[in-house]
Amino acid sequence: MTRKKRRLMLVGLGMLLLGSATALTLTAFQDNLVFFYSPSDVQEKHVDPGRRFRLGGLVEEGSVHKDGTTVRFNVTDLNNSLPVSFTGILPDLFREGQGVVAEGALDGSGTFKAVEVLAKHDENYMPPEVAESLKKSGKWTGAETERMKEQGHPAGMTAPASAK
Structure with missing residues (x-):
């Protein structure tokens, strides 16, 4: 050669x-x-069942139902909501009306089967992705950010328009 x-x-x-x-x-x-979607994004983009993604929004008031270690609740972006089922121990900060990010996939019936649930850090914090989807849906006011700054919260933290 x-x-x-x-x-x-x-x-x-x-x-x-x-x-x-x-x-x-x-x-x-x-x-x-793993992509992040709000309930409105899931509905608009027709996410395929079985495809893993993160779902973020607020835990809908009156939607939490516990059955042993299985918890069912709805996640909303104040425009649309999506039913979620999670088997396991929820974070201590998990409660109705608070921000949450769940990772999992849709099942054939349209229920989001979460394998992990993350709760927000305090009553004024919301994941930036959730805040952005609230802004897109028109459910956000900038006055909340200013109010939080006045209360001494870090500028990077965000809160929903309905927070008082």
């Missing part, structure tokens, strides 16, 4: 290895990618 053919073969082998490594990395990244 000549030097030129050997060099060409090494370059080809290197490109094949680089392509394989890139494909493997992209596949692993895609498997771990």
Whole structure:
């Protein structure tokens, strides 16, 4: 084999290895990618059952029902709501009217089966994604952010328009 053919073969082998490594990395990244949706986004985008994503919003007043370790509640963005079912121990800060982010997937009946539920940090905090979806839905007022700053809360924290 000549030097030129050997060099060409090494370059080809290197490109094949680089392509394989890139494909493997992209596949692993895609498997771990979890999108965030509000209940309105889920309805608008027709998220497929079984596809894992994060659902954020407020726990709807009067919707929490406990049956042993299984808890059923609705998550709302004040425009639409989505039923959620979670089996496990809820965070201490979980309660009606408060911000929540749940990770899981829709089942065939349209219920979000959560595998993890995260509650907000205090009565004034809301995940930025939830606040953004409230702003998009027109249910947000900027006055709340100013009120929170006056009360000494960090500027990066946000609250829903209905918070008093």
